[in-house]
Amino acid sequence: GVSFSPSYSKTNYVNSDGQYGSDGVIASALMAPPVFPVYNSDGSYNWDMNGYMRFNTWDTQTNEVLNPVALALEIDDVREKLNLVGNVHASYEFIKGLEYKVTVGGDYYSYIRNYYRPSYIPLKNLKYYDKPSAPTAANYTQSYFHWNVTNQISFNRKFGEHSINAVAVYEAEKQAIQTSAIKGTGVEGDDKIRTTKSKTISIDDTFNDKYAYTFASWLVRAQYSYKGRYMFSASIRGDASSRFAPNTRWGYFPAASAGWRISDENFMRNTKNWLNDLKLRASIGQTGNAQIGNSAYLALYGSNTLDLGNGLVTSMYPSQIANNELGWEKNTQTNIGFDANLWNGLLGINADFYYSKTTDMLFNIPVSSVSGLTKSNVNIGSMQNKGVEITLTSHKSFGDFSMDWNANWSLNRNKVLSLGDEDAPLIVASSYSGANYITKVGYPVGCYYLLVQDGVFHNQEELDTYPHFPTTTVGDFRFVDANGDGNLDKDSDRVIVGNYMPDFYYGFGVQFGWKGLDLSANFQGVYGNEILNLERRYLLNMEASSNMMKEALNRFPYGNLNRATRKSSGNNGSCTSTFHLEDGSYLRLQNLSLGYTMPDKWFRGTTISNMRVYIQGTNLFTLTHYSGYNPEVNKRSTNALSPGEDYCSYPLSRTFSVGINFNL
Numbered sequence: 001g002v003s004f005s006p007s008y009s010k011t012n013y014v015n016s017d018g019q020y021g022s023d024g025v026i027a028s029a030l031m032a033p034p035v036f037p038v039y040n041s042d043g044s045y046n047w048d049m050n051g052y053m054r055f056n057t058w059d060t061q062t063n064e065v066l067n068p069v070a071l072a073l074e075i076d077d078v079r080e081k082l083n084l085v086g087n088v089h090a091s092y093e094f095i096k097g098l099e100y101k102v103t104v105g106g107d108y109y110s111y112i113r114n115y116y117r118p119s120y121i122p123l124k125n126l127k128y129y130d131k132p133s134a135p136t137a138a139n140y141t142q143s144y145f146h147w148n149v150t151n152q153i154s155f156n157r158k159f160g161e162h163s164i165n166a167v168a169v170y171e172a173e174k175q176a177i178q179t180s181a182i183k184g185t186g187v188e189g190d191d192k193i194r195t196t197k198s199k200t201i202s203i204d205d206t207f208n209d210k211y212a213y214t215f216a217s218w219l220v221r222a223q224y225s226y227k228g229r230y231m232f233s234a235s236i237r238g239d240a241s242s243r244f245a246p247n248t249r250w251g252y253f254p255a256a257s258a259g260w261r262i263s264d265e266n267f268m269r270n271t272k273n274w275l276n277d278l279k280l281r282a283s284i285g286q287t288g289n290a291q292i293g294n295s296a297y298l299a300l301y302g303s304n305t306l307d308l309g310n311g312l313v314t315s316m317y318p319s320q321i322a323n324n325e326l327g328w329e330k331n332t333q334t335n336i337g338f339d340a341n342l343w344n345g346l347l348g349i350n351a352d353f354y355y356s357k358t359t360d361m362l363f364n365i366p367v368s369s370v371s372g373l374t375k376s377n378v379n380i381g382s383m384q385n386k387g388v389e390i391t392l393t394s395h396k397s398f399g400d401f402s403m404d405w406n407a408n409w410s411l412n413r414n415k416v417l418s419l420g421d422e423d424a425p426l427i428v429a430s431s432y433s434g435a436n437y438i439t440k441v442g443y444p445v446g447c448y449y450l451l452v453q454d455g456v457f458h459n460q461e462e463l464d465t466y467p468h469f470p471t472t473t474v475g476d477f478r479f480v481d482a483n484g485d486g487n488l489d490k491d492s493d494r495v496i497v498g499n500y501m502p503d504f505y506y507g508f509g510v511q512f513g514w515k516g517l518d519l520s521a522n523f524q525g526v527y528g529n530e531i532l533n534l535e536r537r538y539l540l541n542m543e544a545s546s547n548m549m550k551e552a553l554n555r556f557p558y559g560n561l562n563r564a565t566r567k568s569s570g571n572n573g574s575c576t577s578t579f580h581l582e583d584g585s586y587l588r589l590q591n592l593s594l595g596y597t598m599p600d601k602w603f604r605g606t607t608i609s610n611m612r613v614y615i616q617g618t619n620l621f622t623l624t625h626y627s628g629y630n631p632e633v634n635k636r637s638t639n640a641l642s643p644g645e646d647y648c649s650y651p652l653s654r655t656f657s658v659g660i661n662f663n664l
Contacts, residue, residue, distance in 0.1 A: 004086040013077040016650035017635070019431070020065055020538075021124060023075065023117075027648035029068035031538055031546050038069045045070045051126030063538065063546050066124050076116040076194060084108040097157035103150040113140040116194040119186070137196045138183040138205070148173035163225040169218065176212040181205060203305065213294045214242045231259035239328075241290040245297045248327030255285030277341040282334075289329040292362050296377040297326040321367070321376045329362045329379065348393035355386045357417070363641065365426055381419040383445060387412035400515045407508040414444040414501055428641045432534055435576035437642045438496060446643045447499045448532055451490065451577040452480040456556050456563075475556040475563030479577060490575060497578050500634065500644025502585070503528025516597045525587035526632075533628050534647045536580045543567065549627065584644070586624035586631040592617050611662035618655045 018024030020031050036048040051064045087105030094100065119135040122128045154167040183206060184199030221235035236254045262268060263278040299322035305312045333356035340349040360379035367376045389410040396403050416439055419426065425440040427449060438449035457463045457474050467481040467488040482493040509522035539549045542564040556563040595614030603609065624631045629651035636642050 001090075002086070002088050004084075006085075007083045008081065010078065010080045013079050014072050015075070015077070017648065019647060020063070023066065023071050023124075024648055025068050025072045026650055027535075027538075028065050028071060030535065030648060031063060031065045032068060033065075033547055038067060045074075045120075047122055047130035050122060050124060051129050054126050064124050064126055065546070066121065070121055074118055074121055076114065078114045080110075080112045082108075082110040098155050099153070101150075101152045101154070103148075103152075105148050105150075107144075107146040109142075109144050109146075111140075111142040114138075114195070115140070118191045118194075119188050120191070132188045134188055135186040135191055135194075135199075136183070137186065137194060137199055138181065139196055140179075140181045142177065142179045144175055144177040146173065146175040161227045163228075165223040166221065168220050170216075171218075172214070172216045174212060174214045176210075178208075178210045180208040211294050212242075215290075216240045227264065229261045229264045231257075231261075233257045235285075239288055239290070241328075243290050243292055243294055243296055244327050245324040248297075248325060251288040251290075251328035251330070253286040253288055253330070255283070257281070257283035257285075274343055275340070276344060277339070279339045280336075281338065282336045284332070284334045286330055286332045289331065289362060292326075292364075292377055296320075297323050318373065321373060323377060325379070326362075326377060327360060327379060329358065329360050331356055331358045333357075345395040348391075350389075350391040350393075352389045353387075354389075355384065357384050358382060363426065365641075366428060381423075381441075382417040383415060384417055385412055385414050402513040404511040405509065407506075409504060409506045411504040412501065416441050416443060416445060426641060428639075430532060430534065430576075430642055430645050431635065431647050432537065432576060434490075434537075435532060435534065435580070436494065439641055440496070443496060444499045444501055446641050447496045448530065448581060448644075449494050450497050450581070451494055451575055452482065452497060453577040453579040454478045454480050455560060458556075473563075477562045477575070477577070477579065479575065498530040498581060500529050500531070500584070502526035516599065518593075518595045518597070520591070520593045521589065522591045523587060524590050525585070527585045529584040530581045530644065531584040531626060531628070531631065531633065532576075532645045533580055533582050533626075534576070534645060535628060537576065540579075551627070582627060583625050584631045586622050586626065588622040588632070589620045590618060592620055607664045609663045611660065613658075613660045615656070615658050617657075619652050620654060622652075 014025055015023050016026050018027065020027035032049045033053070036052070037046050040046050045067050047067060049065045049067065054064075085105075085107045087103055089101060089103040091099055091101040115136070115138040117133075117136040119132045121133060122131050123133045148171060150169065150171045152167060152169045154165070156165045157163075182196050182201060184196045184201040186193075186199045217237060217239040219235060219237040221233065223231070223233040225231045234254075234256045236252065238250055238252050240250045242249070258281075260280045261277070262280055263271070263275055268275070268278070298320065299318065300320035301316050302319040303314055303316050305314055333354055335352055335354040337350070337352035342348070359382040361381050361383065362377065363380055364375045364377050365380065367373055387410060389408070391406065391408045393406045394404065419439070419441055423441045425438050427436055427438050429436055436449040437446045439445050440447070455478050457466070457468070457472065457476055457478050460474055462478075463472065463474055466478060467486055468476075468478065469488055479488055479493065480495075481488055482495045485492075505526050507522070507524040509520065511518065511520040513519075536549075538546060540551060540561070542548070542552060542555050542562050543566075552561065552564075553559075555561040593614055593616035595612050595616075597610060597612040600609050603611065622631065628646045628649070630646075630649060632652070633646045633649045634643055635645045635647050635649055
């Protein structure tokens with residue numbers, strides 16, 4: 001057999017999620033003082049929000065912001081993506097039940113990005129205000145080719161009431177990646193050529209890179225069933241990754257499971273009138289994780305150029321520490337559960353209880369600056385996860401009317417068990433250096449590690465009797481002296497104040513049908529997590545003349561927020577604290593759909609069947625107390641040590657669609 005799937009897209013990208021200091025459109029729009037127009041009277045862009053309030057008689061310390069409409073419409077960021085995916089496979093049955101199958105697949109991807117920031121958009125800062133800037137042009141490319149070959153031998157036979165299934169697999173794959181970048185700046189006011197041609201090329205931002213990784217694995221698995229009542233399975237697999245050193249390259253991961261359909265036992269026959277099926281399950285198995293960078297175990301070096309007064313000199317420096325012991329992260333999980341069907345489908349129950357332990361965790365952890373580096377890839381420590389997953393289903397028909405519903409509920413409890421020889425905690429910064437996360441033994445991974453905000457100072461007497469920063473005055477935030485030493489310090493008075501992991505997850509859905517009509521709705525939510533909303537550092541700091549949220553009306557002396565001031569003072573804006581943490585609980589209507597399936601008799605004489613027309617909406621509403629756009633946000637989702645951050649992320653779109661489906 002053969003399959004082939006090509007795709008191509010071309011998009012003029014808008015920097016929606018970036019911070020306002022890096023031309024982020026959403027952040028700039030939220031920060032922009034609303035007193036300034038988007039356009040001047042002559043139709044040109046207005047740049048007064050880029051510092052006008054700082055050099056006139058108002059003398060405020062507003063954060064300069066660029067015109068968000070100009071950023072969205074005038075910056076070119078065209079991105080083209082081409083993806084070609086395909087495979088061929090063939091199989092041969094030697095004898096009944098014994099089959100060999102080979103699959104050869106390939107995946108080619110090409111990405112081209114052409115970026116241009118015109119000179120009529122100034123740089124962000126008071127000193128640039130509305131002056132033309134040097135235009136910036138850049139070209140980025142990436143391409144890769146990934147191939148894999150899979151050989152599989154399977155045996156599947158029944159011998160009376162015995163059923164045997166066995167499989168042996170060997171697979172090899174390789175991915176080769178090539179990237180390049182070139183960036184240059186032009187002359188102020190010259191936007192005729194919107195590419196890097198005739199630009200002054202930046203050496204530091206121009207490079208070419210080529211690398212590859214390989215992966216090999218084998219698997220042996222056997223399954224046995226007697227009468228469909230007693231089921232056993234055992235397997236072992238070996239995986240090898242070029243991302244690890246030769247002596248740690250291979251990892252071996254066994255697994256076993258058993259099932260018992262207890263409802264088929266003779267002693268259960270009196271329950272058949274209400275208990276249609278009951279199956280007990282248990283399993284234990286191990287898996288491996290190799291999701292780190294390529295060549296992460298090697299010592300790598302970088303170079304830069306220095307001007308020592310007699311010309312440019314190239315210097316070398318270490319960019320990565322060698323670690324020949326870097327190896328597989330391993331996760332061992334034990335699971336017990338059951339599946340039940342009662343009253344002919346009126347109630348179905350699936351429940352799982354699990355415990356997993358992860359060892360030799362792969363982390364890119366901070367290291368001493370004495371080494372000349374900031375981070376290093378290591379296997380360090382262990383953690384556990386334990387939890388429950390429950391799903392309920394139901395189906396009932398009344399003539400032409402049918403009803404289905406489902407509900408699910410789950411919880412997971414994460415805890416770090418060890419972090420190396422001395423169990424030293426790992427502290428990492430968020431996107432803003434004033435906010436931190438901590439991974440510590442006895443707590444979940446990536447907890448928020450912040451000052452505790454404890455109201456505001458209402459009068460001088462409170463200020464005189466409570467620890468505070470030297471610049472604090474009446475009306476400023478009050479922070480807890482957590483270590484009780486009588487002095488307030490941004491580092492020593494930080495404490496663990498929560499994490500991004502919910503107390504539980506849940507969801508439910510319903511579907512109704514009647515004579516071809518169908519209506520369905522699906523809801524999903526979480527409860528009990530916290531989000532680090534760094535937008536509040538700007539939109540609720542009460543400083544200068546930036547735009548503020550409506551909540552600012554509750555400022556001192558009218559409410560429990562800090563005072564308003566023309567300039568930064570009192571560490572109200574610079575100290576990230578529990579004031580910036582918010583409840584992330586929500587309930588969302590993910591999908592609502594109404595459809596009608598037309599009778600096949602309407603299409604007699606044609607090959608059309610099962611024609612259905614429908615209208616549906618997604619993300620129609622979200623119930624939450626979170627003040628940001630989307631409580632289901634995680635700006636740094638690729639870093640397990642610093643989850644749950646929102647820094648002016650793009651809002652989730654609400655979508656309505658109309659469609660038609662049919663078979664030929």
